[in-house]
Amino acid sequence: xxxxxxxxxxxxxxxxxxxxxxxxxxxxxxxxxxxxxxxxxxxxxxxxxxxxxxxxxxxxxxxxxxxxxxxxxxxxxxxxxxxxxxxxxxxxxxxxxxxxxxxxxxxxxxxxxxxxxxxxxxxxxxxxxxxxxxxxxxxxxxxxxxxxxxxxxxxxxxxxxxxxxxxxxxxxxxxxxxxxxxxxxxxxxxxxxxxxxxxxxxxxxxxxxxxxxxxxxxxxxxxxxxxxxxxxxxxxxxxxxxxxxxxxxxxxxxxxxxxxxxxxxxxxxxxxxxxxxxxxxxxxxxxxxxxxxxxxxxxxxxxxxxxxxxxxxxxxxxxxxxxxxxxxxxxxxxxxxxxxxxxxxxxxxxxxxxxxxxxxxxxxxxxxxxxxxxxxxxxxxxxxxxxxxxxxxxxxxxxxxxxxxxxxxxxxxxxxxxxxxxxxxxxxxxxxxxxxxxxxxxxxxxxxxxxxxxxxxxxxxxxxxxxxxxxxxxxxxxxxxxxxxxxxxxxxxxxxxxxxxxxxxxxxxxxxxxxxxxxxxxxxxxxxxxxxxxxxxxxxxxxxxxxxxxxxxxxxxxxxxxxxxxxxxxxxxxxxxxxxxxxxxxxxxxxxxxxxxxxxxxxxxxxxxxxxxxxxxxxxxxxxxxxxxxxxxxxxxxxxxxxxxxxxxxxxxxxxxxxxxxxxxxxxxxxxxxxxxxxxxxxxxxxxxxxxxxxxxxxxxxxxxxxxxxxxxxxxxxxxxxxxxxxxxxxxxxxxxxxxxxxxxxxxxxxxxxxxxxxx
Amino acid sequence: xxxxxxxxxxxxxxxxxxxxxxxxxxxxxxxxxxxxxxxxxxxxxxxxxxxxxxxxxxxxxxxxxxxxxxxxxxxxxxxxxxxxxxxxxxxxxxxxxxxxxxxxxxxxxxxxxxxxxxxxxxxxxxxxxxxxxxxxxxxxxxxxxxxxxxxxxxxxxxxxxxxxxxxxxxxxxxxxxxxxxxxxxxxxxxxxxxxx
Numbered sequence: 001x002x003x004x005x006x007x008x009x010x011x012x013x014x015x016x017x018x019x020x021x022x023x024x025x026x027x028x029x030x031x032x033x034x035x036x037x038x039x040x041x042x043x044x045x046x047x048x049x050x051x052x053x054x055x056x057x058x059x060x061x062x063x064x065x066x067x068x069x070x071x072x073x074x075x076x077x078x079x080x081x082x083x084x085x086x087x088x089x090x091x092x093x094x095x096x097x098x099x100x101x102x103x104x105x106x107x108x109x110x111x112x113x114x115x116x117x118x119x120x121x122x123x124x125x126x127x128x129x130x131x132x133x134x135x136x137x138x139x140x141x142x143x144x145x146x147x148x149x150x151x152x153x154x155x156x157x158x159x160x161x162x163x164x165x166x167x168x169x170x171x172x173x174x175x176x177x178x179x180x181x182x183x184x185x186x187x188x189x190x191x192x193x194x195x196x197x198x199x200x201x202x203x204x205x206x207x208x209x210x211x212x213x214x215x216x217x218x219x220x221x222x223x224x225x226x227x228x229x230x231x232x233x234x235x236x237x238x239x240x241x242x243x244x245x246x247x248x249x250x251x252x253x254x255x256x257x258x259x260x261x262x263x264x265x266x267x268x269x270x271x272x273x274x275x276x277x278x279x280x281x282x283x284x285x286x287x288x289x290x291x292x293x294x295x296x297x298x299x300x301x302x303x304x305x306x307x308x309x310x311x312x313x314x315x316x317x318x319x320x321x322x323x324x325x326x327x328x329x330x331x332x333x334x335x336x337x338x339x340x341x342x343x344x345x346x347x348x349x350x351x352x353x354x355x356x357x358x359x360x361x362x363x364x365x366x367x368x369x370x371x372x373x374x375x376x377x378x379x380x381x382x383x384x385x386x387x388x389x390x391x392x393x394x395x396x397x398x399x400x401x402x403x404x405x406x407x408x409x410x411x412x413x414x415x416x417x418x419x420x421x422x423x424x425x426x427x428x429x430x431x432x433x434x435x436x437x438x439x440x441x442x443x444x445x446x447x448x449x450x451x452x453x454x455x456x457x458x459x460x461x462x463x464x465x466x467x468x469x470x471x472x473x474x475x476x477x478x479x480x481x482x483x484x485x486x487x488x489x490x491x492x493x494x495x496x497x498x499x500x501x502x503x504x505x506x507x508x509x510x511x512x513x514x515x516x517x518x519x520x521x522x523x524x525x526x527x528x529x530x531x532x533x534x535x536x537x538x539x540x541x542x543x544x545x546x547x548x549x550x551x552x553x554x555x556x557x558x559x560x561x562x563x564x565x566x567x568x569x570x571x572x573x574x575x576x577x578x579x580x581x582x583x584x585x586x587x588x589x590x591x592x593x594x595x596x597x598x599x600x601x602x603x604x605x606x607x608x609x610x611x612x613x614x615x616x617x618x619x620x621x622x623x624x625x626x627x628x629x630x631x632x633x634x635x636x637x638x639x640x641x642x643x644x645x646x647x648x649x650x651x652x653x654x655x656x657x658x659x660x661x662x663x664x665x666x667x668x669x670x671x672x673x674x675x676x677x678x679x680x681x682x683x684x685x686x687x688x689x690x691x692x693x694x695x696x697x698x699x700x701x702x703x704x705x706x707x708x709x710x711x712x713x714x715x716x717x718x719x720x721x722x723x724x725x726x727x728x729x730x731x732x733x734x735x736x737x738x739x740x741x742x743x744x745x746x747x748x749x750x751x752x753x754x755x756x757x758x759x760x
Numbered sequence: 761x762x763x764x765x766x767x768x769x770x771x772x773x774x775x776x777x778x779x780x781x782x783x784x785x786x787x788x789x790x791x792x793x794x795x796x797x798x799x800x801x802x803x804x805x806x807x808x809x810x811x812x813x814x815x816x817x818x819x820x821x822x823x824x825x826x827x828x829x830x831x832x833x834x835x836x837x838x839x840x841x842x843x844x845x846x847x848x849x850x851x852x853x854x855x856x857x858x859x860x861x862x863x864x865x866x867x868x869x870x871x872x873x874x875x876x877x878x879x880x881x882x883x884x885x886x887x888x889x890x891x892x893x894x895x896x897x898x899x900x901x902x903x904x905x906x907x908x909x910x911x912x913x914x915x916x917x918x919x920x921x922x923x924x925x926x927x928x929x930x931x932x933x934x935x936x937x938x939x940x941x942x943x944x945x946x947x948x949x950x951x952x953x954x955x956x
Contacts, residue, residue, distance in 0.1 A: 392956040401956065428953035467955030477946045484936035491946045494953045515953040572937045576947040583949050 029674045033709030034331030037077045038227035039068045044089050045184050048096045048115040059228045060681035075220035081118045164190035226324045229702035231317040231345045234689050235352040237372045309692030317343030335375030345391040358391045394427050428515045434461045451518035459504035463536040467496040473614045482653035485571035489543035490590035497545045499536045506530050508549050516583045522592050529553040537606040548603040560599040564639040565590035595639045598663040607686040609697045619713035623686050627677040630670050672709050679704040773808020841895045841905035845912040859926040877923035881916035
């Protein structure tokens with residue numbers, strides 16, 4: 001019976017969820033998101049029908065291989081498949097319907113895959129031994145198509161195809177761009193057609209050319225330079241309007257008198273109005289038209305995107321040393337810069353006018369990116385510092401913490417020559433490696449280690465850590481319950497959460513720690529046979545922590561857990577006061593509640609959405625092992641959900657309250673990657689960036705591929721929907737005005753008669 | 761009875777008629793007649809009443825005014841006042857039912873009805889003198905209807921109470937902690953901490 005109820009509750013919840021929140025639907029898929037797909041470090045290529053089949057290695061995931069199908073005509077990736085083992089070569093059989101992959105580790109073990117759809121095929125031992133004899137795997141991957149009749153002329157960088165009859169005359173000739181290219185694939189009939197695929201190592205570009213009678217018929221190229229992202233940052237284009245507004249706001253703030261400030265604002269607004277009117281040539285019709293028609297021109301959309309804060313620029317860097325500037329909204333590449341050194345961190349300073357590029361080797365490059373859309377010509381090197389393992393920008397936006405590779409002599413690089421030590425707000429930096437957490441305090445002039453916490457290196461390691469987002473505004477300090485009472489959130493800012501995996505006990509310990517004192521605030525241990533090889537992820541929200549791990553008991557299942565910290569679990573009881581407090585002052589400990597849920601898929605990574613003002617319901621973004629990204633509204637992953645029979649009428653009145661159901665399902669419409677696929681990597685970056693619209697935030701995943709989309713966890717409440725009936729509204733208003741005009745004399749007449757006591 | 765008939769005075773007109781008859785019949789008073797003829801004035805009192813007319817009728821009719829101290833009248837007035845006082849109470853059941861039926865969801869119509877249910881009784885209370893006008897003009901009961909007026913106010917307040925209850929059940933009255941928590945500020949701590 002309870003099961004029936006829970007199913008019923010589940011159904012209701014699913015319906016509710018479906019109807020309340022917006023998700024990705026067909027009209028938005030491929031329009032609000034973009035992806036740069038990569039094939040990775042190529043190992044072997046061959047052609048099967050209309051596709052090139054490419055075997056490649058994943059830089060971030062060395063124990064897996066990737067098999068991709070690339071359209072010969074267009075160069076687009078048709079399909080990619082992650083192979084759970086490493087393979088170093090493959091061959092296609094004569095019917096060109098089966099791909100035989102040779103395992104790298106096991107000698108002579110093969111995997112058979114359908115060449116068209118990528119389905120695994122059965123391979124008998126006999127067939128396998130036959131294969132080992134027949135197919136020459138070592139040659140299959142190198143210089144494909146080269147034979148005595150195909151000559152690569154290094155002198156003039158060209159491919160020469162000789163006549164198959166006499167073997168001397170050059171029938172076809174193709175010039176290669178430069179000597180940095182290697183020919184990966186070549187096919188010719190030695191008479192008229194020649195097609196070949198080349199790879200430029202310097203630029204990481206694959207190019208395909210097809211010649212018929214020495215004329216170029218088809219060609220395409222694939223840029224693979226934006227792959228395996230190791231560092232990223234997002235900047236807003238330097239818009240003159242916004243900077244003018246900022247300037248006028250600053251002037252306004254500098255006015256001592258409130259009245260003067262008001263007059264100044266009036267003046268600036270009046271000037272703006274004047275300009276707007278002049279722009280519309282003072283014509284009333286233009287103004288009305290502007291108000292009631294949607295500008296669908298390219299400039300109009302561009303302007304709107306600018307206002308909405310969608311026109312952000314994404315800067316990414318990778319181990320190859322390439323910095324690429326992309327449009328965060330649609331993935332257009334504006335420029336790239338090859339630094340030549342691996343990039344570990346990208347930071348911006350000086351109102352996003354300066355880009356700092358860090359390399360693990362110690363180089364720090366400073367780029368002037370005032371002209372955002374233009375490729376910077378050069379950089380200035382900042383003093384070569386120690387080899388670093390970690391770099392972080394401190395919250396004042398100027399100083400940079402650099403952790404040395406040796407672990408000692410960490411430094412803070414100051415932007416200004418003289419730091420105002422008196423007014424410097426102390427910064428607590430929590431650094432971690434696999435076996436320890438170290439806390440530093442930075443006071444403006446000195447960096448001191450304040451505490452260190454180590455786990456047992458024999459059987460324990462730190463598998464996940466997450467701090468609070470210090471920039472997130474606190475909108476409401478309480479949670480409103482169904483009976484309109486308030487549970488106060490525990491909002492102490494110096495907290496972080498760490499997940500420690502014990503491989504001996506197969507357990508996971510989740511600890512919430514005070515970053516100033518190192519005091520353990522809350523700890524919980526899961527001993528249900530935790531799968532220690534599977535990913536553990538944590539995320540610290542405003543007053544809650546979500547974490548995921550894979551448990552083998554009671555049933556092998558992915559779990560998603562939540563811990564919520566309150567000042568007190570008694571409604572309306574507030575323990576803290578509205579005062580300024582020192583971090584060392586005494587505080588009441590938090591009241592903690594938690595809940596666990598099953599989740600249908602393995603979770604690789606967790607992130608939280610960020611919005612401008614933090615009013616929108618938080619969404620928990622989950623990157624799944626199957627290459628998808630989905631999200632859950634926070635209210636679904638709540639620690640206060642309880643069984644339906646325990647819920648009072650008041651409980652049900654709470655915003656989005658639903659009874660506790662053991663499993664949180666994946667709703668297909670909440671899979672924000674929809675038909676796209678993201679190749680999973682070991683250390684993916686899953687991040688969210690706010691836009692100017694409170695409802696909307698960008699969600700990006702960087703790794704082997706780059707994927708970005710926009711999500712609106714509480715639906716797009718601040719944007720007029722596409723189907724908004726502007727015309728209907730204006731017609732209704734006009735209709736009402738006309739009616740009013742005709743009715744007015746009647747009413748006046750009636751009122752007059754009433755006053756004179758005249759009966760109709 | 762016989763005495764009664766005996767005491768009935770002869771109607772004036774009859775007396776006059778007799779008198780005239782006497783005048784005509786007696787030449788003694790001829791001069792008088794002439795005199796009266798020349799004057800040509802016949803007083804209303806001179807005209808004999810028609811037959812069957814009560815002699816009182818010719819007297820100026822004295823309107824039957826209520827006596828200021830007439831208890832009965834006052835009682836009527838006071839009961840009238842109580843009637844007025846309980847008039848608003850009659851709509852209490854209806855309003856209760858309406859409020860119950862329209863539910864607690866936030867919709868414009870129930871909100872408007874609830875707000876009207878607050879404003880209208882308040883207006884009525886302010887115009888209480890108007891409502892009690894028919895009774896109040898009688899000085900005699902001016903102080904005796906105070907109770908009725910108080911009940912009237914009470915009934916109107918009951919109506920307001922229904923509306924307030926309704927608004928409260930719609931969560932439109934900021935009477936709980938959650939309505940004010942947005943104005944509460946968190947404790948601020950010095951320093952920032954980042955996890956890298």
